Amino acid sequence: MAWACGLGLLLALMLPVGASRPGIVVRLNHAMLNYVSDIGKVPLQEALQVTVPHFWHLSGKELQLTRIQILDVHIPLLHLKFIAGFGVRVLAAANFTFRIFRGPEPLELMLPVELMADAQVTQSSIRSPLVSISSCVSFLNNNFLLGGLKSPPALLPLQKHLRAVLRSKLCLSLSNLVQDINVHLGTLIGLTPVGPESQIQYFMVGKPTVTKDYIALDINAFLFLLGTPIVLAVNATPFLPPQSVGSPGAMVTMCLSQDLFDSALLLLQKAGALNMDITGQLKSDDNTLNTSWLGQLIPEVARQFPKPMPLLLKVRLGATPEAMLHANNATMRLQPFVEVLVATSNSAFQSLFSMDVEVNLNLQLSVSNVKLRGYTSVLGDVQITVASSNVGFIDTDQLQSLTGPVFKKPLLNHLNALLGLGISLPHMINLSYVPPEVFIHEGYVVMSSDLSYQRRSDTTTG
Structure with missing residues (x-):
């Protein structure tokens, strides 16, 4: 781990001057x-x-x-x-x-x-x-x-x-x-895993600001995928949250910029963590992901595959997901490319058609221990556009049935399991945030909390 920490520090120091780095402001009172x-x-x-x-x-x-x-x-x-x-x-x-x-x-x-x-x-x-x-x-x-x-x-x-x-x-x-x-x-600056091949690391930006009422730390987050930093486009606007945010009386107020969410989603997209395969099993009583079910919507599928064959939905995210932060409201937009395939008799896959999909999600944020976690639910209808077809004309309205338990439920399960793992916030070892509260503002998120510090000697007793 020592070499990884040193490598992360070196890469962070070598980042281009014009690169946007996710900003976090921590105030301790x-x-x-x-x-x-x-x-x-x-x-x-x-x-x-x-x-x-x-x-x-x-x-x-x-x-x-x-x-x-x-x-x-x-x-x-x-x-x-x-x-x-x-x-x-x-x-x-x-x-x-x-x-x-x-x-x-x-x-x-x-x-x-x-x-x-x-x-x-x-x-x-x-x-x-x-x-x-x-x-x-x-x-x-x-x-x-x-x-x-x-x-x-x-x-x-x-x-x-x-x-x-x-x-x-x-x-x-x-x-x-x-x-x-x-x-x-x-x-505070230790490398913390985000996924199997990704890490996050925090650094202070300049000296702390000390007033008679609080001390403020400006912190940059650096996210790495396979040792390479994730760099956003230049954002010339500095992150300067208002003074009076969060819960009055809380020991720590942590303001998280839009850039942090953009970087985290870009990291997940580049790592392929948001990609998934949705498969059908013929012997499952409640599974509709097969050619017989699809043939009721698309006649050419029924003609080519008179016997039921399992389908595969290959979901890939070419475009980076977007997080939108507004007052008391956070949403997310996914634009996956979905290819519908059928498993043929020789164990190969044949492409039936592909779709461009747009999904708008409500994003709920919470902090557990020292990790920021997310939970999503679908907002409104899933928008579908047929990108290509090998089975003739497809009525897009009929494909809306694909967006029910066949598509939305597996997508949400995968996404919520991923966001539920969380991303570590700036903290010291043996430090926890209790009880954390999360407030969503226009363009940034605030976490207010008290602190709980457990000495190492305390963890080995009792």
Whole structure:
């Protein structure tokens, strides 16, 4: 997978400047920061569990060693807020409990500590979000507590040692934690399968936009078929969705451009995933796809095939399907070429006639976990035009019976199974969108959702 990811990155970087790339805008607001504050307390507590060197001190004329252990770090407060044009400010309060192995019984000292850091959010070299600590300061309380009371003066040298250790290590530990976060943020650009031979990959476009209310990421989607990028015609209009869209209060608002849907449908068409064969079985009681049934509509078929023979409808999409996005309404248009064949006695197929078909579909969109999925139903009548015929004149009106269970039902089953597989939206590993809502606007789709992040250690327990 590493070589595929590297190849995808290289191909994406080599795309022509004028090529249209599907645009996605992701906005994360204060509700997201509050959620990160809640789930971030445990990893911050773990990160601040630093190792404390032994304390050497003179007792009389001899050096004595005191072993020290951080017994517990409790984070009662972790607050994050946006810094416009920069990133995020981190404010944390921590209570450190130390175990001092001194004398016959260990002592436990407690020290309140406050941390304040500014984290800049930029773009990494691989086009994923990058967080870096630009400034950090720790505020240590002057008084250690021993059993809820101020510690005795005899422990002052030890306290000085502990303060020096914390001042030197806490900001470094926070910076290391941020580096771990960057590893997770880097999973945003991983190659994700769309089909057996196709993938999708996301990249940030430039630095994130940070305001006092939200952070916005401009993201391009790259779809690949057999390692080759799917490139649309040039679209000179940038994708700039309105500010107030989606569900108020949701942690994340994701705006998906028309280009994303056009690229996905072009990918499916080029991959041949929308092609299908509809076959008839003579021994099926409810199957009408045979020459006897067709001969009732076309006399020449009945003359050439007096005995029932199974038919085959070969459905091929030469034209790319179209998705139309309007306010509260999404539709799709398919224009397949359908060839009607009969299986002859020598196992060969004979072409009877062919049709140009136009099908308009209602498209319902939903998000499950991190995938955008679709479901279709037919709108109105299926339009049929006879393209060629080897069985004489064909009354087009009579062929409408082909568009019932013989054609529409298999087509919808195939299409809905394909769209039901879904296409992955931008996300990090172990991240889910809950509960997602989908809103359709003129020319774009909005997904609003809260976030659910499950740490890897959580997935291996219970």
